[in-house]
Amino acid sequence: MRLRSIVLIAALPLAMLAQGRRNAPPETPSTKTPAELRAEYIREHYTKAEYQIPMRDGVKLFTAVYTPKDHSQKYPILLMRTPYTVGPYGSDNYAGRLGPASEKFMREGFIFANQDVRGKGRSEGTYMDIRPVNPNKRGPKDIDEPSDTYDTIDWLVKNIPDNNERVGMYGISYPGFYAAMGAVDAHPALKATSPQAPVINWFIGDDFHHNGVLFLAHAFNFFSGFGRNHPPDGPNRDRIEMKTPDAYDFHLRTGALANYDEKYFHGQTEFWKELTQNDTYNEFWKSRDLRQYVKNLKPAMMSVGGWFDAEDVFGPLNLYKSAEAQNPGAKNMLVEGPWSHGGWARPDGTALGNINFASNTSKFFQDDIEFPFFLFHLKGKGDGDKLPEAYVFETGRNEWHKFDAWPPKDAKWKTLYFHAGGKLNTAQPAEKAEAFDEYVSDPAKPVPFTPYIANGMSYPYMTDDQRFAASRPDVLVYETEPLESDVRVAGPLKASLFVSTTGTDSDWVVKLIDVFPGDTADPQPNPTNVHMGGYQMLVRGEPFRGKFRKGFDKPEPFVPGKMDQVAFDMPDVFHTFRTGHRIMVQVQSSWYPLGDRNPQKFMKIQDAKAEDFVKATERVYRTNSAPSSIQLSTID
Template sequence: MKTNLWQWLLLVILWPSLAASAQTLSDSAYIRQNYTKSEHQITMRDGVKLFTVVYAPKDKSQKYPIMLSRTPYSVGPYGEGKYKTSLGPSSDMMREGYIFAYQDVRGKYMSEGEFVNMRPQIAKKGKKDIDESTDTYDAIAWLVKNVPNNNGRVGQWGISYPGYYTTVGLLSNHPALKASSPQAPVTDWFWDDFHHHGAFFLPHAFNFLASFGQPRPQPSPTGAPRFNHGTPDGYEFFLRMGPLSNANKLYLHNNVAFWNQMTEHPNYDSFWQAMNIRPHLNNIKPAVMTVGGWFDAENLFGALETYKTIEKNNPKTYNTVVMGPWFHGGWSRSSGQTLGNVSFSQKTSEFYRPNIEAKFFRHYLKENAKGTPNLPEAYMYNTGANQWREFAAWPPKATQERLLYFNANGKLSFEKPSAGGQAFDEFISDPAKPVPFSEEITVGMTREYMTDDQRFASRRPDVLVYQTDVLTEDITLAGPLLSALQVSTTGSDADWVVKLIDVYPDTAAQNPHNPASVKMGGYQQMVRSEVLRGRFRNNYSTPEPFTPNQVTAVNVPLQDVLHTFKKGHRIMVQVQSTWFPLVDRNPQKYVPNIFEAKPEDFQKATHRVYFSPQQPSYIKVKVL
């Protein structure tokens, strides 16, 4: 009996990975049986050749649309007889039958030319001028003309950086491009990935660029190896590294050009503004479906902002948005039922892929494409109630704006604070002992941190905690959040981190997928979090120091949510000033460029958050 029990437990633990392996084997076999692979060098208008792989159905009884993915992350495996183990956005679409084309973007892997990160868009082009939109146009033109048995319709998709190339592809204006799905698209690197409101996301940027940013002097089927930290403990690694100026001296050795450029531009100047694709998203003709994850640690901003910008600037374009309870790309490569310790009660990704994504592309690429597909404007997952919701607009119009005020004794309430008593809380922020962003020992930014239990942080003296009484009814927040703080500091600079948290009741049931050591009773689930580098409180292009001990308004915008705080739960807000190593350490002494800060610039400071009737601090929310 013991043996059988242990075998059963082992099967439960291993089943997700076994199922994934079985799916991969099944897909791989299907591709070889049903698709023919060919490799091509497609010449762009300036003579540069881009390496492109085409997987075409062996069945010639019908014509197929082309699905294009342009990527800086390799279209491999390269060479005759070497096949991908999956094709397209999903196994569903692969089995439905499309021509799938993958292209190494200019300057990456087997493509010729020079790679430029987030290559700026050229508004007025000459005949030989190139940007990523012209490369997309030339690629589509070649594919439609040269790939046999295509029906003359093209769709484009991509996740993350390929999502950016999908967004830029909308600007190609090639008439064959009928449908496009930017998914978690990189959009503006002063808010995406590497920065959040001017604060620098250290492990994410360093770990990515230490490999991706290495020079590639000529076409190659291999990329740079991953950086070896020499330790599993990223907190210790980045603390020992010291000021950011040591990154080159100790590890990068000036070999990563973009790191050097980034450190020379700490403010939102013309360098960053030129890489922002949003001002160019006008006159969009293809149908668009932007996809993102509520818990995407990398490009949540990009998904929401791409949808909102296209919606605002292109009122006649079919434009829809899908947001699920996913990590970065989780809709494509997971069941979407859990993230970290949190359960969403259903396989959200397995619903999305055939019922939303495949339906969108099928309508515009295979069917007559008259009218619009039977999909809502906004298909959004409510992460507290664990249910899909459909909206005619996002943010939804049927919301009421309310203010959640900070009060004395750690109270959070919709009631404005009354006079009397101490009207502020304070804490000492020490850059030498910063608040960790996670309890997990890791060298990078974990995808689970956005739903992690925050009890470890709430017990620190340098984290302020405010929470409501136990809720007597459900409260659903829908749309953007704004944290409006009244603060002061004894220093001349500071970061401000705000976290919105769902506090579970002490009697909350265990989630079956968790080990017994994870207790959901009293769990403090992070729902949304954000950081603002205080020097940018008034202008991201023109930083300014704080006047020590002077009360100052600091607004911290938080990304959208759709979350129900259930009856019996509490709403909590945490405020802190360090979040390490997720965010680099602010010296707390104003220096022109924190990338050039010296060890002696880092100093302790006492920060205050005020909540008097005259100087209230609050979270502005939209209640559905």
């Protein structure tokens, strides 16, 4: 085969290659695309078979297995479980790619097993979104995702020829959730798992809620297709279409949250109802918090995430931290790069939006981190055992770093306080009398989350220029003087706001921003005509629904006009604010339609009507006894 020949020739010494050129006739360059060549390679080197694997309760799960045609050795199994279907179906219809993104996997040789989870695709049973762990399984009818994974692995190692009884799991986003679930009460044959952007908690920080704020644009777009009426092994056929590229206008015209089911879902999407009706951190959400079950970790685990993952920054960081806290001595690894959702599995990770990272970070991860991890743990080959505890990319400097813990053990807190005139520095405010900045938050004119028209949750928003927001009267801005030396932030952030509102509930959005010097050069070429001089790069932004300031399971109204504290953690960053740059913090009370609108009245937001949405005057205090601030975890 042509592709096979190219691989073999590339390994020959240069002298032999030169001699071969003198003796061989000239070759006609292939006109086939890389995807076509990859598909040819898979058909030539793998045999596909389809199975209905029985679970302990008798339900059968559809699984497509690709086995190397070379039977001279035994191979480990790489398992991926998904709710998105494992088509194309039919033993003669081959997938166009096998395994993780790097083609090294399919050329090295693994047995690839792809499974439709219970109730999806061609699998039997009833599907449940983020099915919780059942900690009290007593009989064969008691199932959960860990038991389905266990039964699947047990069947595979006993029935698939030429396997070496070593299994790995991987998956991105929802499949990442299943890869994490596989580590709970793991089958002895499961030796390594890599949950990538895994769902961990859909109320506190993953995907559809951030600190109680519904991520409206993302939730609507996702459930407009997923979970609605569609054929079991085909694309969604009843997807809701906005019929406009402008999500801001679409959602504002839709109005109150209660209108979405009436206008669009019509009761056909069960989880949309569960998502909106369970508006506090109740047992529904608590039972689905995976962190509490990551105990007695047996397989090596590599959690993977992106610093700019619009869908899920929270998941991989908190899975790693929870596993670390509950499994001392376990092989537990974290990888974080400058990626959007799943960006590490794409061909090029050189840039996101207007920000360039100076190298192909995705290719580096695929070939130098992910492949060695599985190669070592499943085949005992290579130097994957030398991978660090944390392999993380530092934005600002655009460098990869290795740490033996995350956050780094030598990290120290630096507090930046808000001051009059929009100043931000390390000096605690001296004012004794009441001092504050204020703005009017109007739900009819919420602050947009992008400076451009977007039809949903735009992935580049997490590095977007924030100058459009800084100019609004309903956004407070605080910034440092130009930095005299680099400030390296490595770890979580803590926002501490002393606030009051004329309403009885309000949201508080805090954004950490890197302000570039005015003479920063524009990129060359510059197809989008972006101006980097004075660019306000979003490094991290996070909302918080004020009624949860005493606890996510204990909503409490504000007393109008009375000062109270809203303090919350923001997801980790690894970013250097370079010499000459400024550190900026913006504070606002809406971020639309990324987050749903707060009526600014203490109530169940899903029950709010148009007349319930009211303006509110928001104050942020900056006195010696009420010093609003942001804390940064910094290293030298």
